[in-house]
Amino acid sequence: MTSPKQQVEMHPQRWGDPASATDLPDSARGLIELAFGLAETPAVDEVTVPAPALSEELLDSLRAVLGVEQVLTDDETRRLRTRGKSTPDLLKARAGEVGDAPDVVVRPGSHDAVEAVLAWAVEHHVAVVPFGGGTCVTGGLAARRDGFAGLVSLDLVRMKRLVSVDHESMTAVLEPGLRGPEAEALLAAEGVLLGHYPQSFEFATIGGFAATRSSGQSSAGYGRFDSLVVGLRVATPRGDVRLGSAPMNAAGPDLRQLFLGSEGAFGVITEVTVRVRRLPEVELYEGWRWASFATGADAMRTLAQSGLLPTVIRLSDEAETAINLARPDEIGGQSTGGCLMITGYAGTPAAVEAKRSAVSRLLSELGGTSVGEGPGEAWAHGRFDAPYLRDSLLDVGVLVETLETATFWSNRDRLYGEVKAALEESLGAGTLVLCHISHVYETGCSLYFTVAAKESADPLGQWLAAKARANDAIVATGATITHHHAVGTDHRPWLHHEIGDLGVSVLRAVKADLDPTGVLNPGVMVP
């Protein structure tokens, strides 16, 4: 088990572990200069974290609850719990803005200790922001603090146990503070696998996956995180909720689905019971080339509707394919245009071979051309690295951000066109809009956009305007404002378009019931 002291903290102004960051390769710098020009935009080094707004007396009462060591008010700890890792978050961090740092960071070590923190917060009317990996990209850590005595970051870093494994039912009970690799290491020692690999995998946590309805790169094979959850324990200001009496039931509404995606606004998830699978003996990735994004997407649809999905399937559009091909070290340099699809398989050798052969036959019939394992392995190798690249681009004055949505197949092409147009219109000539499909269902798919533009004098305002245009386009086509990154504060103004005024009313009613004084992540998720 990783001890909290040893856990690598993310850099306050950048993604991930500073030791893993790499400089831009010279070839990339050349391309970027050509496309956007280069402008060094150094981050502000001198950062002043405001003094905690909570009195020493109040902090002492918290220390009495949790112990002195688990109540942290030093500047660095508080700075590291300020906001998440969206580009707007990074732009603010680079500008030295930490005015919304929490007043105190607490580290409860158990469900009961979480409940004790919540009781303390209710008593003193202090806002509580649950903190897992800090990888949020939708403003879910930026709780409203006005009207509250202060703001506490409830860091789940000490709750890292694999509580139990049920090998017969193939389930495991995990604590929320486990990061992706930590959870997989503990499970691997039991011969099983969770199989959830979002891009934030190395830092994001089990509790965060559940609270935000995360989806991983192997969603085609293992399912979205919400589909992996069979049970939950949640600490609320009114007490304990335990759900998950059976894989599925008809005992009224499925309340698990109310806490999944609740982003700390209904309670703090303190245990998650997940489906696990046997550790795969073989993992294999390969590339396929398609004449166009549309033909590749149609092939994905056919696979999904034939019940023939590999473990990983993703398809880059023409622009994203071209950009990746410009990095010849990563995909083998086969630059013949079209669109690149990655397929991945995991399992026993026999199962992998059977699935691969059936999928490959169908893809060939549908017009795909295999380009071998090189591009697949290159993708798998770099699968968690994109956020580091974003930092390098921000360093040279290129505004980079991603956004994602999902829709039914028949609306895919319209959604793709309208979001792309909205971003290009807002960000102007020379903007790069790349897209891939990385999650597919029988009935539809996600679209994941990456945007790069030359930074204006006000890059934050520049991006917020573009993102608003994109969100407007998304809701206008009837698609979802987020397939796997949650609502946070950034998507909240659009949520009512998706669930209607009554849907919003229901969320408010649930929140009022579980959190009558509203201390839980105020302003996040619930409009």
Next chain:
Amino acid sequence: MTSPKQQVEMHPQRWGDPASATDLPDSARGLIELAFGLAETPAVDEVTVPAPALSEELLDSLRAVLGVEQVLTDDETRRLRTRGKSTPDLLKARAGEVGDAPDVVVRPGSHDAVEAVLAWAVEHHVAVVPFGGGTCVTGGLAARRDGFAGLVSLDLVRMKRLVSVDHESMTAVLEPGLRGPEAEALLAAEGVLLGHYPQSFEFATIGGFAATRSSGQSSAGYGRFDSLVVGLRVATPRGDVRLGSAPMNAAGPDLRQLFLGSEGAFGVITEVTVRVRRLPEVELYEGWRWASFATGADAMRTLAQSGLLPTVIRLSDEAETAINLARPDEIGGQSTGGCLMITGYAGTPAAVEAKRSAVSRLLSELGGTSVGEGPGEAWAHGRFDAPYLRDSLLDVGVLVETLETATFWSNRDRLYGEVKAALEESLGAGTLVLCHISHVYETGCSLYFTVAAKESADPLGQWLAAKARANDAIVATGATITHHHAVGTDHRPWLHHEIGDLGVSVLRAVKADLDPTGVLNPGVMVP
């Protein structure tokens, strides 16, 4: 499209279409006499339906909303909307008890008309019970009427449109009043299939499937009904809710899962968007013999955890297998003990052959013995007939009822033993308790019990006591009180064991928000 006038009504005291009912075969009568004795227990013919409690003035205001023809107060129509089809419901109906008949039956033809009925009900404080197929077995139609001016049965029989089919996304929008075969006929004309076959298939409706989280006999292949739903429209006293922006999303909690299983207590489902599949070209059923229920169940678990489920898979325990073998016309007469498993496959010839061959290989390896297609075809032929048999047994003084639950695999054996013991202890010596597994997941399965006992002088009290003992045993093992028959009024006293006091509190908060005056199915589902 079936017109409402032509729709076959179920018999008020029996299951289904009187024209489809058959007498007990003589061979069965002999066995029953041996086991329980025979006692003719005729139903009461003279039934007095109480006069409507609503004034003519109030009824006139309803007629003004819906039109005179859609507001029915005749005795026969009201009697046919009284309660559902559980054995307690049938025992009451046979005893001539219709004191809880609705005061009026209304038949709105559109979402807007449903909203108009709800507005009328709120204005006059009249309770509203949505009515689909009337096949409920958990008391979901027995709303509380005290404190209300009266009770209206909101019959969805006129809402039978297939609104649209999206062939690219493979979804269809269905109105709630479509019975199973009607929905499938409309979809088949479009070349697609819903694939939802609960035992109540011939009479139950799309709205009812959604409102109760029904699961069908082909759940292994096509999924439970809740997993087939991608969108919903719901009429509530506060207006319209439309959900389903994408196959899945992370835009907060999945509110679809709050209305699925809400049994009319949160609103009236007026449209359901479902996944559809291509019509199968081949359907094929076969039988497998297992040495014991445990070895067969383990094989099902292995199949599920290998991702190798057929379209249908079910396994009878030793007692149920023996009873079925006593009806030699139906399963080919191979009486060599053990347990019978039915496997079924549907799809293209190639897909069926590939799946069947992989499944059969695994089942053989695990110790199963194929007994050919005879038993499978016999099961498929009689798959909707068991409720007719129940009537015939009630006719001769045999108390027959079913109940079901679900749990994780590691708890299966304990749950099976404890429910069986509870029923046998409550109903006494000579009671037959049969069980089968008909729905399986990677992590667990359902257990479906059929109970037969000699009727006491008070068969209703006799069954209610046994069912309470069984429910106590179910919640004591941590299993669910219902896998696919909803809460109704019968399971309501046990719901808090499953979702906790806070879960109950959340349900009440949602109900209070959407239905502030509480007119929607009062007393049903929400404790």
